[in-house]
Amino acid sequence: MLMRLNSNRWIVRVMACAAIACAACSQDVAPPAIEGVSPGHQASVRADAPVTVDFSEPMDRERTEGAFSLTSSEGMVAGSFRWENDDRRLVFLPELPLANGRYYTVRVTTAARDRAGNALTVEYLSSFLVGDDLAPPEVVSISPENLTRAFPLDGVIRIEFSEPMDRMSVERGVRFTPSIPGTFVWTSDTVVEYRPFAPLVFATDYQITISTACTDLAGNGLLATVESFFTAGDEFERPRITSIVDMSSGTDLAEHGSFHEYNGISHAASLQVRFSEPVDRASFRDALSLSPSAEHQVEWNDASDGCTISFPRGLVSLQRYELRVNRTLRDTAGNEMAEVFVVYAVIDAETSRPPAVAGVWFMDAPLADEVADDYYNDLGVEFSSDSTYQFRVAFDRDVDRVSVHDGLFCSFVNGEQDDTSAIVRSYRWDAALPYSVLTVTLGSIEGGNLYLLEFKGGENGIRGVTGVPMAATRRYFFKFNADD
DSSP, X not given: OHHXXXXXXXXXXXXXXXXXXXXXXXXXXXXXXXXXEESOTTEEEOTTOOEEEEESSOBOHHHHHHHEEEEETTEEOOEEEEEETTTTEEEEEESSOOOTTOEEEEEEOTTOBBTTOOBOSSOEEEEEEEOSOOOOOOEEEEESOTTEEEEOTTOOEEXXXXXXXXXXXXXXXXXXXXXXXXXXEESSSSEEEEEESSOOOTTOEEEEEEOTTOBBTTSOBOSXXXXXXXXXXXXXXXXXXXXXXXXXTOOBTTTTOTTEEEOOOOTTOOEEEEESSOBOHHHHHHHEEEESOOOOEEEEOTTSSEEEEEOTXXXXXXXXXXXXXXXXXXXXXXXXXXXXXXXXXXOOOGGGSOOOEEEEEETTEEOOXXXXXXXXXXXXXXXXXXXXXXXXXXXXXXXXXXXHHHHEEEEEEEOSOTTOOOEEEEEEEOSSSTTTEEEEEEESOOTTOEEEEEEOOSTTSOBBTTSOBOSSOEEEEEEEEOOO
């Protein structure tokens, strides 16, 4: 019995050891393996493609995610993970789309573990390329072309690319120097126009820069920056004054160029100005000046290459005027005159000379005016019974009779009979010289009194038949002695 009992215990022990050995034989000690990775090594994929890694068995998520990385030349790619197929497939989802034309590297280190804690025996490494369009775009044409010298001031800038472009990248990547305020207008996926808000500045050099930041729809940028230089302006011929003709005399004030003086110009002159080409009317208005100033009007022909300057109130007789046209005169393209234009006009035409009192006589004896040595003209003893006397007046040219009647005065200055005042009784014009010689009868002239015979000059004074007034007032003092 004892032997059998011991034998049974031995059998139990043997069976227990066998059970322990079988349990050890069923434990997972095999390392996991990577069965596939997408994208495959050296594959080309879209920018939104996920990255997946298939393992041979369920994996420890935390450790395996820590062993995974996706990198490029810009560094680590951020993203999130998703597990599928009972933790046999790891899916990596990048936060942002991958960059077109860039290589990415997938790495799974031996830190990856299965659920039993077994590690990968070999690190995994592969690379793939993002994008199926890897060809960079090109600039097919630019208007204006490089080194254009005559681009219209109101022109539209046009750029054509070889393929459809990312519009925002182009609008950010195109620059103008100096700045040109305006707006982009796309006429197709490959052609964009830049339309300035205002005309370009004449004779200004501009630069168009199209940078490598301009990309196509796949994200490919230009291989190199493209530049175009141009000058704004249709033409560069400077305007000239070809003639300034005084219509009253036919004198061309531009015949001898600048800084020449011309005589014989009429007070009623109108100047016909001609230019070598159409000019900007406002610039002529600002460039024109007269010294001394004179009220004037400018009327243009339809072509804007000529105008007429008129003077509604006339020019001042014997005055020397400076007519100046500054360089700011521009043609319609914006070119300024090469140099200032200055001429001088003397208003001394025969018809523009002012009339003057040639002489005043009493009883065929000439009277001296106020500038003579004698203060007054002593006309002897009074002899008229009715206190009237006749004086003969001569002008050096024809005069306007009405202006003489309004501008001739006789007045009492001082004397014994201060209660009397001289008057002009009548005018009689010589029939042989109707506009220049007259006989004037003065009344209420008393002996012992001093009188003033006055011929008014100036703007409202006695005028010639052409409207030119006497330059200055002439005065003659006279006196009759009382008949005691």
